[in-house]
Amino acid sequence: MGVGLGEQAVLVENLVKIYGRDSVGVDGLSFSVGSGEIYALVGPNGSGKTTTLRIISTLIKPTRGNVYVYGVDVVRDPLRVRSMINYLPEEAGAYRDLSGLDFVKFMLSLRFDGRELEEAVEEAVKIADLGSYLRKPVRTYSKGMKRILAVSTVLASKPKLLILDEPTTGLDVERSLYVRDLIKHYNKRYGTTVLLSSHNMLEVEYLSHRVGILYKGRLIAEGTPEQLKKSLNALNLEEVFMKMKSTRGVVE
Amino acid sequence: MTLTQLIKREVKAFIKNPGFIIGLVLIVSVYGLLGNITGRAVESAMKEVIESNVGLVLEEKTRLVEELVKLLNTTMGGRVRVYESLDKAVSDAGVGVVIPTGFTENATSPNKPIMLRGSVKVAVFSLTGAQARAGLLTTISSAVERLLPLAISATYNVSLQPQKPVLVSGSISFYNKQVSQEEFLSITAFTSLTPLLVSIILGINTTYASQIVAIEKVEKAFEMLLAQPIRRRDIVLAKILGASIASILFGAVYMIGLLTMFLGGISSTASAEQAPPITTITAFLGPEMLGVIGLAIVLGLIFSGAIGVVIGSLVSDERIAGGLAAPVMFVFMGVGFMAMFMGLPPNPASAVLAGLTIATLPYMYAVSLMSGETTLMLYSIIVSVGTCALLIYVASAIFNKDVIVLGLRIPWARKTKEKT
Numbered sequence: 098m099g100v101g102l103g104e105q106a107v108l109v110e111n112l113v114k115i116y117g118r119d120s121v122g123v124d125g126l127s128f129s130v131g132s133g134e135i136y137a138l139v140g141p142n143g144s145g146k147t148t149t150l151r152i153i154s155t156l157i158k159p160t161r162g163n164v165y166v167y168g169v170d171v172v173r174d175p176l177r178v179r180s181m182i183n184y185l186p187e188e189a190g191a192y193r194d195l196s197g198l199d200f201v202k203f204m205l206s207l208r209f210d211g212r213e214l215e216e217a218v219e220e221a222v223k224i225a226d227l228g229s230y231l232r233k234p235v236r237t238y239s240k241g242m243k244r245i246l247a248v249s250t251v252l253a254s255k256p257k258l259l260i261l262d263e264p265t266t267g268l269d270v271e272r273s274l275y276v277r278d279l280i281k282h283y284n285k286r287y288g289t290t291v292l293l294s295s296h297n298m299l300e301v302e303y304l305s306h307r308v309g310i311l312y313k314g315r316l317i318a319e320g321t322p323e324q325l326k327k328s329l330n331a332l333n334l335e336e337v338f339m340k341m342k343s344t345r346g347v348v349e
Numbered sequence: 350m351t352l353t354q355l356i357k358r359e360v361k362a363f364i365k366n367p368g369f370i371i372g373l374v375l376i377v378s379v380y381g382l383l384g385n386i387t388g389r390a391v392e393s394a395m396k397e398v399i400e401s402n403v404g405l406v407l408e409e410k411t412r413l414v415e416e417l418v419k420l421l422n423t424t425m426g427g428r429v430r431v432y433e434s435l436d437k438a439v440s441d442a443g444v445g446v447v448i449p450t451g452f453t454e455n456a457t458s459p460n461k462p463i464m465l466r467g468s469v470k471v472a473v474f475s476l477t478g479a480q481a482r483a484g485l486l487t488t489i490s491s492a493v494e495r496l497l498p499l500a501i502s503a504t505y506n507v508s509l510q511p512q513k514p515v516l517v518s519g520s521i522s523f524y525n526k527q528v529s530q531e532e533f534l535s536i537t538a539f540t541s542l543t544p545l546l547v548s549i550i551l552g553i554n555t556t557y558a559s560q561i562v563a564i565e566k567v568e569k570a571f572e573m574l575l576a577q578p579i580r581r582r583d584i585v586l587a588k589i590l591g592a593s594i595a596s597i598l599f600g601a602v603y604m605i606g607l608l609t610m611f612l613g614g615i616s617s618t619a620s621a622e623q624a625p626p627i628t629t630i631t632a633f634l635g636p637e638m639l640g641v642i643g644l645a646i647v648l649g650l651i652f653s654g655a656i657g658v659v660i661g662s663l664v665s666d667e668r669i670a671g672g673l674a675a676p677v678m679f680v681f682m683g684v685g686f687m688a689m690f691m692g693l694p695p696n697p698a699s700a701v702l703a704g705l706t707i708a709t710l711p712y713m714y715a716v717s718l719m720s721g722e723t724t725l726m727l728y729s730i731i732v733s734v735g736t737c738a739l740l741i742y743v744a745s746a747i748f749n750k751d752v753i754v755l756g757l758r759i760p761w762a763r764k765t766k767e768k769t
């Protein structure tokens with residue numbers, strides 16, 4: 098594929114997203130994700146995580162700034178960007194009238210055909226592990242079942258860059274651990290770059306090579322979990338998060 | 350107690366639904382406009398009828414006939430003109446009635462029927478306008494019926510006679526072609542009803558298409574779909590086609606329902622020797638008419654589907670989409686009605702209007718064919734194809750904008766939402 102190690106999978110430069118007169122989504126954000134890296138965006142509610150991920154996924158357009166995915170501008174050539182990524186939305190549902198299996202088949206048929214499609218569907222089915230439910234309509238699924246269905250669809254498409262907005266919210270403890278391991282596995286096995294957001298600091302610490310802390314649409318800290326803990330003299334990332342937030346609160 | 354709370358919540362939700370409110374405004378303004386246009390058209394048609402001269406051709410010049418003509422002229426406000434031939438009467442006065450040889454004899458001997466011949470010129474395709482003109486013949490024959498006893502008693506100095514029925518067998522000079530009244534009614538009814546039927550299918554299609562998009566948003570599968578490596582235009586086309594197929598099925602069932610309804614009515618009343626309306630229509634408008642209807646449906650489905658997709662892509666849920674699509678459907682039907690009341694004259698403006706509304710294409714085809722101005726139909730088709738292409742472009746452009754993910758933000762709607 099011609100992607101050398103250390104090449105930037107995602108490059109965000111001075112990104113600004115203004116929704117309306119008094120609603121700023123992202124406010125001058127810059128960061129980058131290296132190819133093969135797992136990068137986590139964390140931050141309080143409304144800090145701009147979803148906004149950032151949606152822009153990188155070509156769903157919405159930046160107000161200002163530049164965003165590149167493997168060197169391709171997301172505004173200029175969104176179709177090429179989409180062919181390199183897959184995106185798990187914050188709230189991912191599925192067509193109510195379809196069975197889980199048909200939904201997976203449909204989504205993957207937009208990327209693969211023939212033997213490749215069969216293999217991808219098989220893989221998604223294995224990941225979802227929904228048993229007989231897979232043939233029942235999605236409207237009979239619980240929240241977590243819908244989530245795992247979406248996660249498995251996205252993972253099985255094996256894109257170069259996976260963009261996951263809170264991948265494990267709504268999943269039970271066991272399934273959360275399972276999904277984390279899957280993400281790790283895909284990253285190791287296929288070199289998939291992963292950009293995710295999360296409120297679960299345990300998850301972030303377990304998964305990510307690097308973490309960016311967002312606050313009111315700006316990056317206020319960035320580094321490996323170790324670096325962040327060390328610099329703030331914290332035992333874990335949760336403590337880092339609280340300390341960062343409180344110092345910010347005082348400063349502003 | 351709880352019921353009032355529930356009802357309150359439902360009513361509030363509806364009143365605050367921006368789709369509902371915009372829909373109301375749309376209906377009031379569009380129907381107001383349509384009403385204005387058709388009202389004026391109907392008024393001018395009526396005025397023309399009321400003010401038009403009445404041409405009489407006298408094949409017999411007895412004293413009775415002279416007396417009758419005098420009386421007719423008085424009651425009709427001096428609008429009676431006498432001509433040498435029916436053709437002249439029709440082309441000059443617009444309507445002509447022949448008082449035939451033997452009229453006096455028939456009028457004065459009992460048990461003899463009184464038959465008049467007449468013809469009226471019609472160069473308009475509006476059902477109401479045309480019927481008003483066709484009605485002129487009956488107006489004249491009934492005036493004769495009323496005045497004949499008076500004329501007889503004045504001429505022969507006898508006491509008042511009982512009224513005898515006076516019948517008129519009329520033909521219609523429709524764009525200079527002679528047609529019978531039945532044929533005329535079949536043609537005008539067909540050409541003015543077709544746009545209405547087509548517009549109903551288009552209205553349904555807009556609803557379907559807007560629901561398809563809005564529901565996908567609510568199901569939350571949309572964002573994932575939008576991040577897949579497919580062109581947004583393809584998503585738009587798929588939605589238009591999907592809705593269109595559903596609408597065609599609906600339309601087919603609807604037509605079958607209508608046909609069974611009408612055929613049930615006809616078989617019990619119609620006499621056997623009467624030609625079925627469909628043969629009249631193909632005889633005058635040609636089998637191509639069916640092709641034009643097909644074209645109008647195909648183009649119309651693209652047109653209405655694209656409008657539906659635009660509505661669906663701007664709203665955030667199917668409640669708002671439904672609130673908006675329903676009035677848009679009525680707007681389509683209003684355009685269909687318009688063709689019924691307002692005769693579109695054969696000129697380029699009409700051609701463009703028909704092209705823009707698409708449902709009125711079959712109507713425009715009939716107008717251009719009957720008036721011999723066939724290039725007008727070509728204009729209409731070019732305009733419709735252009736309109737469809739433009740709408741697909743607009744829908745695809747919206748699908749490439751933030752609004753497809755975020756929904757349209759209407760300031761006042763947001764304010765009310767924040768309060769709840």
Ligand SMILES: Nc1ncnc2c1ncn2[C@@H]1O[C@H](COP(=O)(O)OP(=O)(O)OP(=O)(O)O)[C@@H](O)[C@H]1O
Nearest residue numbers: 116120121122141142143144145146147148149755
């Ligand atoms: N559609 C929208 N219209 C207006 N403002 C919006 C919209 N979406 C997000 N915002 C604003 O943008 C900011 C960032 O929102 P965003 O959804 O990116 O946050 P987040 O970090 O994903 O939060 P969470 O952890 O709750 O998911 C918030 O202040 C939010 O109010």
Ligand SMILES: [Mg+2]
Nearest residue numbers: 146147148187
């Ligand atoms: Mg979010």
